[in-house]
Amino acid sequence: MPTFPAAFQTLILPYAALFCKRVFTHAQLLPAGAILTPGKRTVTAALRIMGLAQHKAFHKYHRLLSHANWSALAASRLLLQQIVRLQADNQPIVVGIDETLERRWGHKIKARGIYRDAVRSSGSHFVKCSGLRWMSVMLLVKIPWADRIWALPFLTALAPSKGFYEDKKRQHKPLTEWAIGLLKLVKRWMGERKVIAVGDSGYAVLELLHQLSGQVALISRLRLDAALYEPAPPAAASKKGRKPLKGNRLPTLQAVSDDSKTAWQQATITDWYGGQTQQVSYCSQTAIWYHTGKPPVAIRWVLVKWQGKVAAFLCNDVTIDAVSILGYFVRRWSMETTFALVRAHLGVENQRQWSNKAISRTTPVLFGLFSLIVLLADELARQGLLEGQSSSWYHKSHLTFSDTLGCVRRHFWRQMHFQTSASGTDVVKLSAHQFSLWENALAWAA
Structure with a gap:
């Protein structure tokens, strides 16, 4: 060993x-x-x-x-406890939740299904693919030595399609129920610390917002034609029957955006897409979001304009201000970067396991390895040992994940094989065994 x-x-x-x-x-x-x-x-x-x-x-x-x-859940909890140390104790825990597709084929992979491939699809082009659907929860935190918001995975669960449960006793769980279970689990692990979750428009679901109200603040996109209402008026004590769930209907957010009388405020959002700073115009109010047969939810909506674009966001915690909601939501974009990086640098989609247990463990471990590498790099940065590649024609002011992985690898090789070498020596002896390892690694790297 x-x-x-x-x-x-x-x-x-x-x-x-x-x-x-x-x-x-x-x-x-x-x-x-x-x-x-x-x-x-x-x-x-x-x-x-x-x-x-x-x-x-x-x-x-x-x-x-x-x-x-x-227990993979116990391992996820330990990893979360480690990565939350990258941010101050007085800050809320901001997590992102999203699903991704791991492309896999083969009749022995029982949990696979046919899903929309979000990476290859567009608004006018629909691409289906065979694979495994994973729902991942990531800590969205700013890494000082990278000067960016990074999404660090710590909890990843396999969410099979409905067809997987046809011959099983367990019932199929839709993505909404998976999200409720995972986010409530994170809240239980974090105890009294405030947890804020951000997700795309697929998580703007009344049942999900209702179940998480008072526990997890969920921020997501909101339809411009959503049915919003005033709070329910107080019912008279002498009146019998059901209590009102909502008040009068409010104008749609599309109508608010088109109204020339709408009062817009200005804000500067840092860490916008690409790490840039963006000037936006916004307006915000509280309302009741309601749909027939669904539980009403009190939300704060935020309508935003920038560069000719219009978007709406919601939060089921009305105490969070509009600018903070926007700042938290833009962190979500780093999740797509993490999904791409674990495929490019950590071998996700290259597994060869066929057993159900091995499949359900390998991909979450590789996602967690991303966070483990960042933790190792952070420790090296504290010791002044974290340095990226540089050349006379290109110098990086901040490290990317590929730089981070390279630095961690270099530290491993040095500590595992050269820890007894004297400092400042010009010649380092290399064993035949180590030379063989490097020779094979380089020869078959492609």
């Missing part, structure tokens, strides 16, 4: 409580191997990069994902 860097051991040690001692020995090697492996993040690739290509008991590492008893 190789000697891991101290920063990695500090981060991985709390997870030892999830495994028995024998299994944890294998468990800590796989994430280290996944960090160092270029290309596909399979179990065998991790073993090769760690120098265990001739290990006879390689099947034990596969069984860690397919058979070993450990």
Whole structure:
């Protein structure tokens, strides 16, 4: 077993409580191997990069994902407790929630379905794809050394289609119920700390807003033609029958936007798309959002104009001001970046597992590996060891995730093989074993 860097051991040690001692020995090697492996993040690739290509008991590492008893939820809670330290204690916990499609084929992958491929589709072009649908919750926090809002995944759940449950006792859960369960779980983990969740227009659902009211503040887009009402008037004590749920109908947000008498305010939103600063005009009020047969929900709506565009947003916590709602919502755009990065740099969609348990564990682990790498990089930044690639023709003022991953890899190689070398030496001796590992990694990197 190789000697891991101290920063990695500090981060991985709390997870030892999830495994028995024998299994944890294998468990800590796989994430280290996944960090160092270029290309596909399979179990065998991790073993090769760690120098265990001739290990006879390689099947034990596969069984860690397919058979070993450990709780992925407990691991998610530990990871959340680690990444929340990247922000101040007096700030609310801002999380994003969204689903993504992992493209997978094969009749042995029972949870797969046919879904709309959001990456390849557009407003006029619809693309369907076979794969696994994942719902992920990410902490949206500003990383000082990157000077950007990054989305750090910590809780990812498989949300199969309705067809998956046709021959099973369990009933199908729509995405709304998955979101309610995951966000309530995050709130329970965070205790008294305020939790704010942001999602796209798919999460602007009355049942979801109603279930989370008083627990999680949910921010989402709102239709410009949504049915908004005044609060219900107080019912007379002598009046019998049902109490009113709403008051008079209010103008639609489209009508408010077109009205020349609407009073607009100006605001500057930082961390807009691309990390830019954006000037916007907005107006905001509170209202009751109601639809027949659905529970009424008190919301604060925010109507925004910028560069000729108009959009509306809502929040089920009316105490949050309009500018804060906009600032929280624009953080959501970093989630799409994370989805792209885990595919490009961490091997998501390259798995080869077929068992249900291994499939349900591998992708969430790779998503969590993204956050683990950021935590390792943050520790290196505190020690002044985090440096990106630079050249005479290009210098980066802030690091990207590819820079971060490269710095963490470089630190691993140095600590695992050169920790006994004297500082300031011109020549570093390289063992034949280590040279072989690097030779193979470079030769098959593509």
